[in-house]
């Protein structure tokens with residue numbers, strides 16, 4: 137039975153987050169209702185919590201969520217059944233613009249539908265129920281899979297987009313700059329692609345975790361010249377691929393020098409401040425280096441992430457540092473911003 141009311145977390149002002157009651161959303165035609173179980177706190181939610189991030193308050197956050205299908209309204213054309221474990225793509229895309237048709241819904245230019253909860257806008261991952269079009273719900277392949285791990289689908293899908301941009305080949309030397317959650321996920325995925333990974337990170341705990349998760353080399357940029365060290369580790373050539381996962385614009389320029397000829401660099405992170413960098417077009421001409429961006433996940437990435445997590449092809453358990461009930465959301469958000477944590481989760485029914 138679907139109850140008429142549900143609980144959700146709402147950011148009501150600077151560093152203020154509350155549990156509030158809302159009507160359970162009614163699925164529109166073509167939508168199904170999901171009972172969400174877990175939601176992770178991403179940097180976007182941290183920014184909303186800290187200073188609003190330009191959003192109008194109150195706001196119902198959350199976009200890294202997993203759950204089970206709660207209700208498939210009669211006549212909805214779908215093979216989903218009630219009880220199916222799923223992950224959801226709360227990020228909106230229209231489904232019928234040029235980019236959506238090309239499978240690049242991360243670059244959607246349409247006008248997607250926005251969600252409201254009794255008038256309160258929100259992405260909706262931190263509510264107990266969400267109604268979504270079938271196309272934004274992704275099946276988990278194992279009925280017994282762990283929904284806490286599955287909640288990583290969105291960040292994993294973001295990193296899959298980044299790896300897809302780089303088109304990793306077996307045996308390549310891959311440098312990952314930054315050992316936060318995104319750097320760690322890049323490392324785990326790049327290892328699965330048969331590459332040798334070199335993680336640039338000065339925090340010993342994050343470096344040790346990456347080593348435990350398969351990183352082949354650690355470069356501590358506080359102890360050496362990281363570019364020289366990367367050259368040493370790659371027979372003087374430089375890396376085939378560099379991923380920048382730390383948001384410092386100077387790194388985007390510096391690590392061009394860590395690339396081999398014909399090397400590829402992916403600017404994965406949202407750089408801040410947005411300081412321009414200088415690039416020599418002549419050196420790009422001669423070296424044939426490639427500079428690429430990577431932004432947000434695609435639906436295809438979500439589908440792949442659901443398979444990787446649902447069958448534990450990648451293990452993200454070491455990255456879920458802490459989980460809190462909704463009632464302790466303030467602590468959860470505060471902890472999520474500490475350097476001691478990688479991902480902090482909210483248990484939506486506790």
Ligand SMILES: [Zn+2]
Pocket residue numbers: 178179199200290291
């Ligand atoms: Zn996220």
Ligand SMILES: [Zn+2]
Pocket residue numbers: 229230231232233234235236241243244245246
């Ligand atoms: Zn679109």
